[in-house]
Amino acid sequence: MNLTNTLHRCLQQTPDKIVTIFRGRRRRYDEFCNRVARLAGALQASGMKTDERVGVLALNSDRYLETCMAVWWGGGVLNPVNIRWSVAEVVYSLDDCDTGILFIDDQFLHMAAGIAKTARRPPVFIYTGEREAPDGMLSYETLIAGHAPVEDARRGYEDLAMIMYTGGTTGFPKGVIQSHRNIWAGCIQRIAETPPIKGGKTLHAAPLFHMAALSRAINQFIAGETHVIIPAFNAREVLDTIEREGITELGLVPTMIQALIDHPDFGTRDLSSVKRLVYGASPIIASVLERTMDLFPGVEFYQSYGLTEAMVVTTNPPESHAEAGRRSGRSLSVGRGLYGTELKIVDEKNDEVPRGIVGEIVICGPSVTRGYWNKPKESADALRNGWLHTGDGAYMDKDGYIFIVDRMKDMIVTGGENVYSAEVENAIGRHPAVMMCAVIGIPSDAWGEAVHAIVVTKGDAQVTEEEIRQHCHQLIAGYKCPKSVEFRPEMPLSGAGKILKRDLRAPYWEGQAKKVN
């Protein structure tokens, strides 16, 4: 139940096996462990004490994974910084949890001076790029070469492993505290329901600073299999990498899936090595899922639901994606609670609601955080009697399958009726001209809020506002149909590929306190 234990096991059983593949660079488990133990020594020599926070501001790479493990091996606490943030936001998170060391790669070097100038305690920078380290920064490879391996600190189960900041789509960042036990338990119970593919190569295309990708990486260490890493999602590079490396397993968010299957090269590639596609993090449009399943016949589909505060907590297995599940709509569920995790749907009085009724998801289990860093009030709001209140609206069917309808705060109240944006988005998404859409509530004197749709069309497809509205009227109740439709060339996306509804809503609600987050 400590995260470096995975490495000891691999070193004992499969020292020669390839652990990381990054742009042609391959490392074996024995090399990787040796580098981790040296880097841990370097971190200690650079001032990392037990429980010291160490940040990483970098794109995905093999070094990202080495860094995570080295921080834990040396007794430190990881702070994986959101790569979409401004200098001010980065500094906020570093200051908030007093991060003393910051790993940084080429992509973010331009932010270093600003960070050094404004952080309360300017961090020691470690440059993880492939070139020479800039002045005033330590060099990653020089540190590894210059330090002897140290013993694993073998942190205790309840010791702190990570402070991961959550925010972006939901307001001011809060540092989610995760112990070694939280992360290990979350990962092992997921493995228990999704057995690792023996000899599998998993592709990390989603950003590793997010829980979804990082927990998949830890699963792969537990199973002792191989990571293939690309710096960031790019449809062409994903296709290239699947073909070149024989990727067996992908973890993607819906917008990435859509970009992948819409890529002009998609049909010309050999993707037959893919055995499993794990998706989640935001609702998938039914028509996109259907198309994807048709394009990846024989592939195991798993939908998962998770959040930084609790890691992955549900899984909808391949069985639900088979014919019967597709017909019944169960393929659109995020699944049921993992072994060891309980989920309930409750109303505002905290009473469980009947099946089929929408309420808030609350979660209890071994992966649930003990709270937010230095935020006792927010922690107490989120965690009540051991149950995490997620703010996610959902209902449960008779067999315990959960269907997310919306963030509770994304729910639109129009003319006294509740409208769940996901339902409207699913309807709009079935129009053949629509590539991506988002539905929000905007102020309306007549209705309180009015349903408003933002649409990105496919390539040169043409569609009018009126056609979208008529299309919706054939599928959903009139009060749910958009009162207005806006076309845009692209959507604002978060680092994790989620549509930033906050940014879409902001201009409409300016000057009004409500609904901006």
Added chain:
Amino acid sequence: MNLTNTLHRCLQQTPDKIVTIFRGRRRRYDEFCNRVARLAGALQASGMKTDERVGVLALNSDRYLETCMAVWWGGGVLNPVNIRWSVAEVVYSLDDCDTGILFIDDQFLHMAAGIAKTARRPPVFIYTGEREAPDGMLSYETLIAGHAPVEDARRGYEDLAMIMYTGGTTGFPKGVIQSHRNIWAGCIQRIAETPPIKGGKTLHAAPLFHMAALSRAINQFIAGETHVIIPAFNAREVLDTIEREGITELGLVPTMIQALIDHPDFGTRDLSSVKRLVYGASPIIASVLERTMDLFPGVEFYQSYGLTEAMVVTTNPPESHAEAGRRSGRSLSVGRGLYGTELKIVDEKNDEVPRGIVGEIVICGPSVTRGYWNKPKESADALRNGWLHTGDGAYMDKDGYIFIVDRMKDMIVTGGENVYSAEVENAIGRHPAVMMCAVIGIPSDAWGEAVHAIVVTKGDAQVTEEEIRQHCHQLIAGYKCPKSVEFRPEMPLSGAGKILKRDLRAPYWEGQAKKVN
């Protein structure tokens, strides 16, 4: 990571599913949970406080499983009493951990008066048999009928779940302390490497007071599948039950496997429902394993190694039992450490030994006990720097597979050479007339210890001491061959079906301090 959580999940997802089948009595998960919650209320009304120890002295039954869950649901601590013990031994364990309530079935009623008279604090007896409760005892069914369901105490991860006494083969009983986290983590990591059979029915034939069977039962609760229970191992009843209930999975110790395949009815039964056979707890004779694999073609074989102090910690998967594994001998390994558990082989100075060299197995992981109840000295001896010293002798091959050779104290030193009894037993076991055998060291003026074999022959097979010795000389080095052979009609077996070498050794070593345990 608490053991009642499994029930909440099943109640939410599969309330109608059958959870227990015992001699034709079938209960659904919703009934089972209701009975558990009522029985927990009855226990509380009968004086069970939080952390109070509750004993069970009974053969396997559906009620045994209800009782375990009710104790945990009500906030108590389970003490599953060894059913082979004398009154004095039972009383020792009850007194040692101050057990206030004792569940007892028909089989052990004759011990009740003795227990009541000699226990420091006479327990409240709860009669779990099918008849009317004897005078002075509470009735199991009346308690359930007479109490309303109570809320789950939802014990914390580090709260005590069980004190399980270990002994019999290794001397004075010690109460092994297991927290909810210990047991949950041990089970979930096993599930992660041995995915549950969907819709599976597991047969509990091995005694539930032992860790091996009880942990398989908890796995089945985690997976939400069905338990089929027989009171105790009996080859005919196992065969009947497999055929009648369509058992998919069996957990047996080697002596049970042997009795099963040697049963005259074996060849006439339809055992095609069996998909998996899990075995362990003591070394299996190579020839028995080979025969069993031939008799169960297409069945997944898993060998496991575990101990009360750490639950199951290794698994040797079906791959090792395939053709190549059988040829290389890897099918005889107990496998590698489970995800999350580390094992090392160390010498008496606690240094890791090279691969292939015999030493003591030490274990570190989330299922390892925090120590023995009220035994600080024995706890400190067994647990050093977080590593459990098992007393089991083994070597590890280049890929991390572990081969148990002996209990360290079963190792025979003869003329300065180490002889591992398991190796000699394997050689003797290949003789066609031998049903069961055990090899021990006995005092010898010439050799220090001499290798001595005890043999039980098959039915009417005839074999002489000299033939056994000549047979061994063809297979193993001369110094390993038995100097003497003794024939017996049967072996002394422990409750778990292990051969009681202590009892075999005792008469030879009487008056000499060494080697009796």
